[in-house]
Amino acid sequence: MEELEYLDWNNSIKILDKAHEAGLFVIIIGPKGTGKTSLVRDFAKRKNVNLESINFSLRTRESHLVGTKTLTDGTISFDEGILIKSMREGDILYLDEINSAEADVLLRLDEALDDRRQIVLKESTGEVVKAKESWFVVATINPLTHSGTKELPPQLLSRFPVRIRLEYPPENIELEIIKKHVSGKHESEIIQAIKLANTLRQAAAVEELFYSPSLRETIAFGKLLDKGMSSKEAADIVFGNVYTQWGNIEYQKVSDIITSMFGN
Numbered sequence: 001m002e003e004l005e006y007l008d009w010n011n012s013i014k015i016l017d018k019a020h021e022a023g024l025f026v027i028i029i030g031p032k033g034t035g036k037t038s039l040v041r042d043f044a045k046r047k048n049v050n051l052e053s054i055n056f057s058l059r060t061r062e063s064h065l066v067g068t069k070t071l072t073d074g075t076i077s078f079d080e081g082i083l084i085k086s087m088r089e090g091d092i093l094y095l096d097e098i099n100s101a102e103a104d105v106l107l108r109l110d111e112a113l114d115d116r117r118q119i120v121l122k123e124s125t126g127e128v129v130k131a132k133e134s135w136f137v138v139a140t141i142n143p144l145t146h147s148g149t150k151e152l153p154p155q156l157l158s159r160f161p162v163r164i165r166l167e168y169p170p171e172n173i174e175l176e177i178i179k180k181h182v183s184g185k186h187e188s189e190i191i192q193a194i195k196l197a198n199t200l201r202q203a204a205a206v207e208e209l210f211y212s213p214s215l216r217e218t219i220a221f222g223k224l225l226d227k228g229m230s231s232k233e234a235a236d237i238v239f240g241n242v243y244t245q246w247g248n249i250e251y252q253k254v255s256d257i258i259t260s261m262f263g264n
């Protein structure tokens with residue numbers, strides 16, 4: 001897939017840069033699909049530094065971070081996990097949705113993230129792994145309304161003193177971002193889709209609806225128009241149909257909004 005440049009509409013790259021220089025870890029807070037992953041990828045690319053990523057869920061275990069013992073040809077060895085690798089190499093470590101992780105996993109992370117930046121490999125040799133000077137950690141958390149997310153323990157939160165908010169962008173900026181992903185031939189329809197997305201986002205914010213569309217959806221809408229789909233059909237498919245999950249009343253509400261904006 002082609003590498004798209006990140007549109008740095010709220011100076012996040014500059015903040016990341018300063019934090020990186022100062023050796024301070026960063027947490028990015030914002031709803032899904034607002035560009036958190038793209039931002040960090042773009043930053044790593046600009047810095048020409050290797051990026052190691054992990055997406056947390058309730059199933060993430062300590063071993064994913066630290067490593068696992070393996071048996072090959074009768075010999076036991078230890079396969080180091082992403083946390084240890086990134087510390088040794090001085091890479092950028094991206095901890096996506098860190099507030100979805102279980103407490104024991106967070107505790108192990110906490111050990112590595114404190115000011116000494118070191119961890120004891122109690123699973124293998126007991127070696128104390130000290131991070132290279134350039135080691136840099138960026139985490140993300142989704143707002144607490146996101147299913148499966150918990151509050152991050154305050155002491156862990158304090159390991160990330162640089163906090164970036166990444167919300168849905170203003171309409172004109174969202175249009176610029178979408179144009180990075182599509183042809184730009186359907187500008188007026190895309191502007192309508194952004195308006196629709198914002199209506200649905202606002203309704204979700206006050207719990208009128210169960211789901212809030214992200215930039216992924218507005219980009220997908222533009223891509224379907226590029227493939228020749230009509231705007232009404234694309235709006236139904238990308239924005240409307242998903243609400244069926246929460247029953248017919250929810251779906252009908254959204255379907256009516258779509259019809260009023262894109263016709264029958």
Ligand SMILES: Nc1ncnc2c1ncn2[C@@H]1O[C@H](COP(=O)(O)OP(=O)(O)OP(=O)(O)O)[C@@H](O)[C@H]1O
Pocket residue numbers: 004005006007008009031032033034035036037038039096177180215216219
């Ligand atoms: N500022 C931007 N410049 C270019 N593309 C962007 C920007 N913001 C978002 N996008 C695009 O929007 C989509 C969603 O972005 P991304 O996956 O980075 O979001 P995210 O916040 O990490 O999502 P999640 O929390 O669900 O992992 C991607 O296709 C990404 O390329």
